[in-house]
Amino acid sequence: MARGFKIVSQYAQAGLHLPYRATKQAAGYDFEAAEDFTLPSIWKLNFIKVLWQLHRSETASTTDLDAAAKVLKPWLVPTGIKAFMNDGEYLLLANRSSNPLKRNLILPNGIGVIDADYYDNPKNEGAIFVQLINMGIRDVHIKKGERIAQGIFTPYLTVTDEENVTTTRSGGFGSTNK
Ligand SMILES: O=c1ccn([C@H]2C[C@H](O)[C@@H](COP(=O)(O)OP(=O)(O)OP(=O)(O)O)O2)c(=O)[nH]1
Ligand SMILES: [Mg+2]
Numbered sequence: 001m002a003r004g005f006k007i008v009s010q011y012a013q014a015g016l017h018l019p020y021r022a023t024k025q026a027a028g029y030d031f032e033a034a035e036d037f038t039l040p041s042i043w044k045l046n047f048i049k050v051l052w053q054l055h056r057s058e059t060a061s062t063t064d065l066d067a068a069a070k071v072l073k074p075w076l077v078p079t080g081i082k083a084f085m086n087d088g089e090y091l092l093l094a095n096r097s098s099n100p101l102k103r104n105l106i107l108p109n110g111i112g113v114i115d116a117d118y119y120d121n122p123k124n125e126g127a128i129f130v131q132l133i134n135m136g137i138r139d140v141h142i143k144k145g146e147r148i149a150q151g152i153f154t155p156y157l158t159v160t161d162e163e164n165v166t167t168t169r170s171g172g173f174g175s176t177n178k
Pocket of ligand 2: 176
């Protein structure tokens with residue numbers, strides 16, 4: 001029975017901290033940003049301009065749409081951390097409760113599901129990223145070492161007499177092609 005965190009090789013010399021529980025009975029292990037990171041405000045002018053054009057049923061140019069999509073896409077903040085755990089467990093990645101309140105930062109995926117087989121996967125070593133969107137009107141500058149999310153080791157159940165699932169994981173973010 002083992003579960004825990006390791007620093008991925010890319011950040012071996014970066015002086016990162018392993019996730020830690022801030023209080024005696026905290027459920028979540030706080031993850032820190034592995035590097036400085038700027039989250040642009042979703043309300044960038046070109047995004048507004050595109051919305052206005054779409055609203056006035058003018059066709060927004062593809063470059064404007066591409067620019068808006070760029071601002072809209074969730075930003076992957078690196079943690080430099082990978083998590084190992086037992087069969088039947090996953091790491092639930094949740095937003096910090098202060099992020100929306102104080103910094104207008106939301107997790108577009110609601111929660112992150114870090115699977116046990118993501119650890120040391122061939123594509124990215126199981127490096128955990130926090131997807132964040134900045135709903136505020138100002139860009140948010142995250143400093144390396146700032147706490148950006150929390151991970152909770154969680155058991156999960158599966159259906160009874162499930163046929164053996166054999167697909168092995170190759171990466172993350174949509175990499176499991178059926
Ligand atoms: O916020 C997140 C969510 C996921 N992951 C990583 C860990 C997880 O094991 C993997 C796959 O996540 P998930 O299964 O939620 O996404 P998917 O779209 O189903 O991708 P996949 O096809 O890789 O399973 O991506 C993160 O690093 N951060
Ligand atoms: Mg998946």
